[in-house]
Amino acid sequence: xxxxxxxxxxxxxxxxxxxxxxxxxxxxxxxxxxxxxxxxxxxxxxxxxxxxxxxxxxxxxxxxxxxxxxxxxxxxxxxxxxxxxxxxxxxxxxxxxxxxxxxxxxxxxxxxxxxxxxxxxxxxxxxxxxxxxxxxxxxxxxxxxxxxxxxxxxxxxxxxxxxxxxxxxxxxxxxxxxxxxxxxxxxxxxxxxxxxxxxxxxxxxxxxxxxxxxxxxxxxxxxxxxxxxxxxxxxxxxxxxxxxxxxxxxxxxxxxxxxxxxxxxxxxxxxxxxxxxxxxxxxxxxxxxxxxxxxxxxxxxxxxxxxxxxxxxxxxxxxxxxxxxxxxxxxxxxxxx
Ligand SMILES: [Zn+2]
Numbered sequence: 387x388x389x390x391x392x393x394x395x396x397x398x399x400x401x402x403x404x405x406x407x408x409x410x411x412x413x414x415x416x417x418x419x420x421x422x423x424x425x426x427x428x429x430x431x432x433x434x435x436x437x438x439x440x441x442x443x444x445x446x447x448x449x450x451x452x453x454x455x456x457x458x459x460x461x462x463x464x465x466x467x468x469x470x471x472x473x474x475x476x477x478x479x480x481x482x483x484x485x486x487x488x489x490x491x492x493x494x495x496x497x498x499x500x501x502x503x504x505x506x507x508x509x510x511x512x513x514x515x516x517x518x519x520x521x522x523x524x525x526x527x528x529x530x531x532x533x534x535x536x537x538x539x540x541x542x543x544x545x546x547x548x549x550x551x552x553x554x555x556x557x558x559x560x561x562x563x564x565x566x567x568x569x570x571x572x573x574x575x576x577x578x579x580x581x582x583x584x585x586x587x588x589x590x591x592x593x594x595x596x597x598x599x600x601x602x603x604x605x606x607x608x609x610x611x612x613x614x615x616x617x618x619x620x621x622x623x624x625x626x627x628x629x630x631x632x633x634x635x636x637x638x639x640x641x642x643x644x645x646x647x648x649x650x651x652x653x654x655x656x657x658x659x660x661x662x663x664x665x666x667x668x669x670x671x672x673x674x675x676x677x678x679x680x681x682x683x684x685x686x687x688x689x690x691x692x693x694x695x696x697x698x699x700x701x702x703x704x705x706x707x708x709x710x711x712x713x714x715x716x717x718x719x720x721x722x723x
Contacts, residue, residue, distance in 0.1 A: 413666030543577030551704025
């Protein structure tokens, strides 16, 4: 056993091809870039104290929103995208599915659709430059009205096949349940977008059930409270619905009391597909490679489990069939090495 353990911990995780499926675009900014931009614009950016948990979800959400103040100039947004993509490439990410909120930039670029087109073009440019494929997940803010969500879904749907691959749903689950967004997700599904809501983070497994049965989720962002419900885990496993898990985010938002209580291993052992992600790296600390290292060193995932997570992060995302086929070969070769 010791030999296997030693051997399995030596494979280089940077060389494992990964998809980053749960990454909110704004929070993929480098901390030093955010501070530079704040100084240039004379806006004070309060950087989070990563040695402690956020006091509550609202505090986290307010910090996220405060970053937007410096990102509303085209040059800053383009710098963010360029650096986020080169950082992804350096960590062995071959596919990024950015969670994008183009309505943040509607005023800068004229309209939400115009902003979305510009973000798609800039992502494609950076992706080409650094050899990373990029898809966009348009993220509905669940604290907005159903009408706003539906209108947003229509915009996302109109870009299906042209850079947008999935429809997301984010922000505080409590008081804003998945089932309110049935119509928006039906619009997305009809257009061929993957259904990728956040669920089972701040709320319990009942919200994951709703995401599965009402929103017809292809993947669920977080979904970790599914571990409380064996029937739900069986359903996720049977349907191959992937959970896009973010261990450090769960720790700092007190979804788990301590990191070694994180349920990722239990979920994998129940046959649930999972990907490993950073969620909001600038607000939580680690980027994706460090999250993989944490999953190996702290959560005790074997290299076979890490490779399975990497494969889920490729197969369950909106990447092209060519990229999926190539990544499968490289992941298999990594594990066989
Ligand atoms: Zn998230």
